[in-house]
Amino acid sequence: MAWAAGALLATTLVVSACGGDYPQSTLDPSADFGERIDALYRTIFWWALGVFVVVEAALLFVILRYRERPGLAEPKHVHGSTLLEVAWTLAPAIVLVFIAVPTIRTIFETDGTPDAGALEIEVIGHQWWWEFRYPEFGITTANEMHVPRGRPVALSMTSADVIHSFWVPRLGGKRDVIPRRTTRLAFTPDSVGEFLGQCAEFCGTSHANMRFRFMVDGEDEFVAWVAQQQAPPVAAEALTGLAREGAELFANPAKLCFGCHMVDGVSPGVLGPNLTHVGSRSMIASGILPNTREGLARWIRDPVGEKPGSLMPKVPLTEQEIAALVAYLQSLE
Amino acid sequence: MATSLAHDTPLARDSLMARIWSWVTTTDHKRIGVLYGVTAFLLFLLGGLEALFIRLQLASSGNTLVSAEAYNELFTMHGTTMVFMAVMPLSAAFFNFVIPLQIGARDVAFPRLNAFSYWVFLLGSLFMNASFLVGAAPNAGWFGYANLTATQYSPGLNIDFWVLGLQILGIASIAAGINFIATIVNMRAPGLRMMRLPVFTWMALVTQFIIVTAFPVITVALVFLMFDRFFGTNFYSVAAGGDVLLWQHLFWLFGHPEVYILILPAMGIISDVIPTFSRKPLFGYAVVVYSGLLIGILGWGVWAHHMFQVGLGPVADSVFAATTMLIAVPTGVKIFNWIATMWGGKIRFTTAMLFAVGFIAMFIIGGLSGVMHSSPPADLQQTDTYFVVAHFHYVLFGGAMLGIFSGIYYWWPKVTGRLLSEPIGKTHFWLTIIGSNLTFFPMHFIGLLGMPRRIYTYDAALGLDTMNLVATVGAFIMGLGALVFLFNVWYSRKRGAVAGDNPWGGATLEWAIPSPPPVYNFTAIPEVRSRLPLWSKDGMTPLPETPREDIHVPGGSFWPVLAAVGIVLMAIGALIKVLPVVFGGGVLLIVSVYAWAFEPFEV
Numbered sequence: 045m046a047w048a049a050g051a052l053l054a055t056t057l058v059v060s061a062c063g064g065d066y067p068q069s070t071l072d073p074s075a076d077f078g079e080r081i082d083a084l085y086r087t088i089f090w091w092a093l094g095v096f097v098v099v100e101a102a103l104l105f106v107i108l109r110y111r112e113r114p115g116l117a118e119p120k121h122v123h124g125s126t127l128l129e130v131a132w133t134l135a136p137a138i139v140l141v142f143i144a145v146p147t148i149r150t151i152f153e154t155d156g157t158p159d160a161g162a163l164e165i166e167v168i169g170h171q172w173w174w175e176f177r178y179p180e181f182g183i184t185t186a187n188e189m190h191v192p193r194g195r196p197v198a199l200s201m202t203s204a205d206v207i208h209s210f211w212v213p214r215l216g217g218k219r220d221v222i223p224r225r226t227t228r229l230a231f232t233p234d235s236v237g238e239f240l241g242q243c244a245e246f247c248g249t250s251h252a253n254m255r256f257r258f259m260v261d262g263e264d265e266f267v268a269w270v271a272q273q274q275a276p277p278v279a280a281e282a283l284t285g286l287a288r289e290g291a292e293l294f295a296n297p298a299k300l301c302f303g304c305h306m307v308d309g310v311s312p313g314v315l316g317p318n319l320t321h322v323g324s325r326s327m328i329a330s331g332i333l334p335n336t337r338e339g340l341a342r343w344i345r346d347p348v349g350e351k352p353g354s355l356m357p358k359v360p361l362t363e364q365e366i367a368a369l370v371a372y373l374q375s376l377e
Numbered sequence: 378m379a380t381s382l383a384h385d386t387p388l389a390r391d392s393l394m395a396r397i398w399s400w401v402t403t404t405d406h407k408r409i410g411v412l413y414g415v416t417a418f419l420l421f422l423l424g425g426l427e428a429l430f431i432r433l434q435l436a437s438s439g440n441t442l443v444s445a446e447a448y449n450e451l452f453t454m455h456g457t458t459m460v461f462m463a464v465m466p467l468s469a470a471f472f473n474f475v476i477p478l479q480i481g482a483r484d485v486a487f488p489r490l491n492a493f494s495y496w497v498f499l500l501g502s503l504f505m506n507a508s509f510l511v512g513a514a515p516n517a518g519w520f521g522y523a524n525l526t527a528t529q530y531s532p533g534l535n536i537d538f539w540v541l542g543l544q545i546l547g548i549a550s551i552a553a554g555i556n557f558i559a560t561i562v563n564m565r566a567p568g569l570r571m572m573r574l575p576v577f578t579w580m581a582l583v584t585q586f587i588i589v590t591a592f593p594v595i596t597v598a599l600v601f602l603m604f605d606r607f608f609g610t611n612f613y614s615v616a617a618g619g620d621v622l623l624w625q626h627l628f629w630l631f632g633h634p635e636v637y638i639l640i641l642p643a644m645g646i647i648s649d650v651i652p653t654f655s656r657k658p659l660f661g662y663a664v665v666v667y668s669g670l671l672i673g674i675l676g677w678g679v680w681a682h683h684m685f686q687v688g689l690g691p692v693a694d695s696v697f698a699a700t701t702m703l704i705a706v707p708t709g710v711k712i713f714n715w716i717a718t719m720w721g722g723k724i725r726f727t728t729a730m731l732f733a734v735g736f737i738a739m740f741i742i743g744g745l746s747g748v749m750h751s752s753p754p755a756d757l758q759q760t761d762t763y764f765v766v767a768h769f770h771y772v773l774f775g776g777a778m779l780g781i782f783s784g785i786y787y788w789w790p791k792v793t794g795r796l797l798s799e800p801i802g803k804t805h806f807w808l809t810i811i812g813s814n815l816t817f818f819p820m821h822f823i824g825l826l827g828m829p830r831r832i833y834t835y836d837a838a839l840g841l842d843t844m845n846l847v848a849t850v851g852a853f854i855m856g857l858g859a860l861v862f863l864f865n866v867w868y869s870r871k872r873g874a875v876a877g878d879n880p881w882g883g884a885t886l887e888w889a890i891p892s893p894p895p896v897y898n899f900t901a902i903p904e905v906r907s908r909l910p911l912w913s914k915d916g917m918t919p920l921p922e923t924p925r926e927d928i929h930v931p932g933g934s935f936w937p938v939l940a941a942v943g944i945v946l947m948a949i950g951a952l953i954k955v956l957p958v959v960f961g962g963g964v965l966l967i968v969s970v971y972a973w974a975f976e977p978f979e980v
Contacts, residue, residue: 065840068827070758078758085755092745099712099741106719107734110655111726119722121912124661124714132713133706140702140748147752148695154754155691171530206525207621209686209761213827217757220687222622223524223615227688240838244761244829245686246518248525249445252832352445 067240068213074239074260077154077216077231084150088143095139154217156228158198163191167201169208169221171247172254172351173317173330183273184306186317187330190259192266193236199229209245212258218244233260240331249353255331269324277307277320278375290372293365300359301369307376316356323377329354340370402933404488405896409495410474411792414785416499417466422859423506424458427451429856432816436849438837448833449516450535454506456519457539460639461546462502464773467781468642469498472557472581474792478887479575481566481905483898486559488931489973494553496941501545504945508538515539518831520632521602523613523624528606534952540603541948547592547599548944554588557581566886568905568917572666575885576659577784579666580645583673584638590677591634598627607951622687629680637676639773641669643780644711647733650787651715653883654730655722658909661714668707668714675704685753686760694753701751708744712737727881728802732783735810739775743768746821761831764824770817782809782862790880794892795873801865808858815851819844884909889920897928936973940966 066072073079110116158164168175176189191197201210203223210229211218219229233239243254261269280291294301295310302311308320322328325335329351333339344366347356361369391399400408430451434442443451473491477484485491508514513534517526526536561582565574574582601612602624611617613624652659659665681689681697689697715737724730746768750756759765782805790796823844828835835841879888888911890899901924903910903917910916946962 066826068839070825070827081754081758084752085749085758088749088752088755092748096741096745099716100738102716103734103737103741106716107724107726110719110722110724112723116723119655119657121658122660122721123658124664125717128713128717129661129664129710133710136706136709140705143748143752144699144702147698147754150752150754151691151694151698154757156688206530207522211761211829213758217754218686218761219757222687224620225622240827242827242829242832246449246522246525246761246831248517248530249449251449252445252834255836 068242070213072214073216074235074237075215075231075233077229078214080150080154081217084146087146091139091143095136156219156230158228158230159196159232162196162198162230164198164200165189165191167199167210167221169201169203169205169210169243169247169254171205171355172243172250172353174210174243174254174256175204175317178270178273181270181274183270184318185273185321185325187256187327188259188325189256190261190266190269191233192263193233193260194263196230196232201227201229206247207245208243208247208254210241211244212239212241214239215258220245233258236260236262238326242331250351253330253332253351257327257331272324272377273321275321276309278377280310283372283375286368286371287375288372290368290370290375293361293369294372299361299365299369300357304356319373319376321376323374337370337374340373341366344369399933401938402492402935404484404492404931404933404937406473406477406484406488406491407792407894407896407898409491410470410472412495413466413473413498414470414792416495416502417463417470420458420502421463421467424455424463425856425859427455427458429852431455432849432852434833435835435845437846438835438839438842440834443833445833446516449518449831450509450514452831453515453518453539454509457505457515457543459773460519460635461543462498462505464639464777464781465550466498468581468584468639468777469494469553471577471642471646471781471784471788472553472585475788475887476557476560476578476581477564478791478890478894478898479578479885480561480564480569481886481899481903482560482564483902483928484931485556486564487556489934489937490552490556492934493937493940494549494556496938497545497552497944498549500941500945501542501549504545504948505538505542508535508542513538515542520628521624522628523602523621524615524619526602526606526624527613536602537606537952540599540606541951544596544599544603545944545948547596550588551592554585554592557585558589561585566902566905569886572663573905573908576648576662576665576669577642577645580641580648580669583669584641584645587634587638587641587673587676591631591638594627595631595635598624598631601627603951622684625684625687626680629683630677632683633680634673634676636769636772637672639777640780641672643736643777643784644669646780646784646787647715647736648711649883649885650729650733650783651718653787653881654725654727654733655719656725656882657718657722658884658912659714660717660720661710662908665711665714668710671707672704675700675707679704682751682753682756683760685756698751698753702748705744705748705751712741712744727786728797728799728806729783729786729881731803731806732779732786735806736776736779736783739771739779739810739813742818743771743775746771759824761829762824763820763828763830766830767817767820767824770813770820774813774817779809782806787881788887789869790876791887791892791894793869793873794876795869796876796880797865797869797873801861801868805858805861805865808854808861812851812854812856812858815854816848817851819847819851823848879911884912886910886917889917897924897930900924934973934976936969936976940969940973943967943969 073082164179166177174187177184201221203221208221209218210221216231219227237260239258241256241258283291293299302313304313304316306313306318328335329343333343343350346358347354348358434440434448515538516535604610605612611619613619613621648659648665678700682701685694750759786797786802823841828841876892878891900921905917907913907916943962943966947959950958950962
């Protein structure tokens with residue numbers, strides 16, 4: 045069985061070596077936090093692999109060499125050896141020192157203390173979506189976090205309901221998001237791109253659907269994104285046709301939208317994601333549907349069907365009304 | 378009910394009802410062991426079935442075989458079942474059957490308390506699984522983190538079943554723990570000093586101490602939760618200033634020692650199996666015993682390694698990383714001693730031995746991945762992913778369950794008088810080894826490549842479909858292995874070779890008596906003069922062919938069963954919120970215990 049495991053190890057290592065196709069890989073870090081962990085993990089991995097090979101080889105040797113067969117002498121009744129016991133007590137202890145020292149160094153390097161000049165972002169976990177606030181810019185958004193490349197990021201996180209966990213595998217380790225507590229993460233993303241994140245602490249029915257995107261922008265794109273998010277939402281009066289109809293539906297108390305969703309200057313809701321600039325996001329419903337006409341319509345038609353347990357109810361709407369609301373939401377860029 | 382030679386087993390001419398009654402009221406540790414074994418194995422199959430549904434759902438991305446709600450119930454009940462209703466009581470089956478035989482005793486210290494433990498376990502398991510029948514199985518994970526378990530976020534009966542069911546099961550474990558400590562400490566045959574005890578009995582003793590100290594901790598945590606849910610207290614209520622991390626500390630303060638409750642008995646089993654089939658005494662007996670003790674003690678100082686991701690701060694993280702790494706030392710020492718036991722031996726690869734060697738090979742992998750996430754920064758990437766699922770299945774399936782299968786093949790002939798088939802057994806072994814590695818090895822990579830645990834669906838974009846499919850195929854190969862085992866059981870009952878007293882040439886006391894043992898176990902209590910009484914010249918006083926006088930053994934009693942029913946009635950009353958049922962159950966419990974205390978036990 046040792047060799048079976050070894051063969052499996054080898055094949056799977058080969059499989060995992062061809063990276064790039066795994067957008068949530070922890071082995072392909074893109075921020076200092078993830079890189080420090082990855083370096084530490086690789087150190088531990090080689091030590092572990094060495095121990096694995098030595099011990100499984102010893103086991104394999106013994107079961108082959110001493111299997112019962114004709115001519116094998118009757119065993120001597122050996123009861124132990126103090127020297128050996130001391131040796132194999134010390135050996136793992138020494139290996140562990142080589143793991144413990146870099147471990148403790150890395151613990152202190154990655155303890156969430158932000159670097160000077162860090163971009164402060166507040167993370168609030170909700171069942172089952174993410175709220176992101178930028179106090180520096182007065183922006184509130186949901187499920188898509190934008191940061192500029194190279195600037196340190198400092199997250200201070202809490203939860204509005206149960207425990208969640210903020211995890212973007214390619215940027216670094218996860219940190220639980222806990223009601224009535226503030227937890228911190230700090231890292232500096234080093235390359236532009238779109239990184240997938242996901243809640244990692246079981247948080248109820250749709251835990252699997254609590255995803256988000258972490259966008260590392262170039263300096264100019266980030267400035268443009270901030271400006272866009274700071275702008276007031278498009279005014280209902282400026283809209284025409286279907287979108288205008290949608291704006292009116294959105295403001296109609298009977299359709300329930302505005303009780304939960306905020307659009308700056310239009311509606312006060314805070315239970316659901318802020319929709320002021322929902323049109324600028326790539327995904328909706330915490331990363332499970334594309335932000336397209338079809339995606340939005342599917343979501344509004346049956347939120348609980350798309351995301352089991354969703355707190356957004358199925359509101360009775362005609363297809364015409366859904367199309368109007370979709371047009372309005374798409375206009376909120 | 379004086380039971381002497383003539384009445385050691387129910388006679389064929391006894392009516393079916395009489396035979397059932399004799400099992401229901403039995404206080405014979407061997408029969409209770411069999412009851413534990415059969416019940417726990419059925420629950421193991423149920424937990425396995427839940428695992429197959431989990432694997433089917435995850436066989437491909439975006440699968441819709443089961444709903445999110447059902448999936449959360451499945452993984453919660455899979456974990457809860459395997460930990461509390463399968464592996465622990467399977468170990469208890471061995472404690473019951475084997476310990477009194479290994480220490481030269483006629484029964485456990487408190488035979489009726491022993492029966493009580495079994496019936497509480499059985500009824501508690503039925504209570505917990507009855508939740509499926511009303512469509513409200515527990516669904517917040519086996520770890521049940523606050524405040525997801527609060528009424529606000531889990532309003533249904535699901536968590537009520539869980540919080541009440543685990544308290545019931547805890548009563549069974551604590552009662553049995555006290556019983557076995559009393560048994561092992563007090564009822565050893567003359568000359569059987571502590572350092573002559575078979576290692577299985579030693580590890581069982583360490584396990585019992587962990588049980589009686591760890592279970593009160595989770596009981597406190599559960600009582601808090603029950604009070605929050607039933608009486609509106611605020612132990613874990615965030616709005617009222619409660620702390621959700623209180624639950625995590627209490628749960629893992631129990632939960633990590635629980636890991637050793639699951640693994641130490643299996644380590645004990647293979648510490649008996651390996652010497653027998655290597656035809657050599659255990660290498661470094663004292664070191665193996667002391668390392669087991671050390672694991673039991675160190676196990677209390679590592680709980681926060683389950684909580685690195687909550688952000689306890691760098692100092693706490695460093696301390697708990699160090700204590701966790703330290704536990705690898707006594708564990709490694711055990712592995713080296715097992716290998717050294719086989720070194721220079723003459724190894725017979727019976728099925729029991731194959732499972733024992735399989736334990737070592739798999740446990741090494743689980744141990745090494747454990748060292749990987751003893752390092753908090755690495756753990757921040759690995760925890761709550763499939764990497765950790767891989768890790769603890771190598772420890773708990775590759776370790777505990779392979780050890781238990783080793784024990785089943787080893788002691789089966791002692792229990793039934795017939796051998797399990799070796800060819801069928803070896804088929805079972807290879808299917809299990811291949812299936813489990815195919816299932817659990819890819820999970821290391823599934824986790825490192827970013828798949829969290831406890832998700833009912835995942836996106837095709839993660840690129841993890843193939844590896845998940847491989848894991849699912851492996852799970853079905855393991856399931857096939859379990860069917861082969863069941864066939865072996867049937868085959869052994871029909872055509873199994875008659876075992877004789879000592880089919881394996883074992884060295885410890887249980888092999889000195891007939892298979893199956895008579896109700897009184899030993900015709901006379903032997904005096905033991907060696908750690909390996911059957912391998913040493915003059916290692917024990919010879920046992921007479923027949924007892925020299927009538928032997929009084931414990932009679933049957935129905936009161937422990939009624940006491941157990943009383944406890945479960947209280948839980949049912951709480952569940953349906955009908956106070957008279959709770960009081961009725963309480964009265965039944967008190968009356969039963971009273972009657973039990975005054976019942977003449979030997980006539």
